[in-house]
Amino acid sequence: MFFFDPSFIILIPGLIVALITQAYIQEKFNKYSKIKSSLNMSGAELAKFMLESAGIYDVTIERIPGKLTDHYDPRNKVVRLSSATYSSDSVASLGVVAHEIGHAIQHAKGYIPLVIRNGIAPVVSITSNLSWILFIVGFLFFNIALIRLGIILFSFAVIFSLITLPVEFDASNKAVKILASNLMMPPKELEGVKQVLTAAAMTYVAGTLMAILQLLRMIFLAGLIGGNRD
Incomplete structure (x- = not known):
């Protein structure tokens, strides 16, 4: 009953936004994957150029399997590029x-939201x-203390999601500025980059929305348990 209770309705807007954004990022990436850039650089070559231009020489570049699995690992100072981009x-x-090099630049410059994240x-x-x-155990055994503790702990995940948003948007802004000023990417190509990165950023917005709605659902269920006990 817990997994199929009416409070699941609270999550529906988040699920709809998540599905739309996933379709949107796939559509934009596939569209602009078919357009060759005039810069005549591979993803790996661009990463190397951007790192050196920023005076960053302690970050390595690795190739990993997959599509859109690209990420920057701050612990090991590695930019991992997927087979689809390398x-x-x-x-x-x-x-x-x-965008991923933008994260490496943030790390090198001590960008506060990234440091906190x-x-x-x-x-x-x-x-x-x-x-x-804790929440499920508390719910099953009508233990409001465990339920509240579960909510408090989940709140950290919501905070983490909120902090992630400026980190992602700033990395995208850095990416566009470098491509425009340092590499003189043509306006039409820059527009494609912006669309791809905006679509990618929306996935983080959708994730944050989902986390907030999940927290609201937990609070709602906690209120039901508290009301029943009273």
């Missing part, structure tokens, strides 16, 4: 690569999983 010279691939990430990875265990 050797590609498409507008979409270069935009994604530039990296600092709380290990804690959030533990509390987000533990929160659901």
Whole structure:
């Protein structure tokens, strides 16, 4: 009954937004993956150029399997590029690569939201999983203390999602500025980059919305348990 209660309706807007944004990012990436950039650089070459231009020489570049699995690992100072972007010279691939280098630049310059996010990430990875265990156990045994503790712990995941938003938007802004000023990417290609990165950023917005709605649902269910006990 817990997994099929009416409060699930609270999550529907988040699920709809998540589905739309996933379709949107796929559509934009596929569209601009077919357009070759005039920069004549592969994703790996662009990453190397941007790092060196920013005076960053302690970050390595690795190739990993998959599509849109690109990410920057701040703990090991590694930019990992997916097979879909590493050797590609498409507008979409270069935009994604530039975004990840934007994170490396943030790290090198001590961008405060990134520092905070990296600092709380290990804690959030533990509390987000533990929160659901405590919440479900508390719900099953009508233990309001465990339910409230679960909600408090899950709140850290919501905070983490909120902090992630400026980190992602700033990395995209850095990417566009570097492509425009340092590499003189043509306006039409830059527009494609912006569309791809905007679509990617919306996935984080959808994730944050989903986390907030999930927290509201937990609070709602906690209120039901508290009301029944009274």
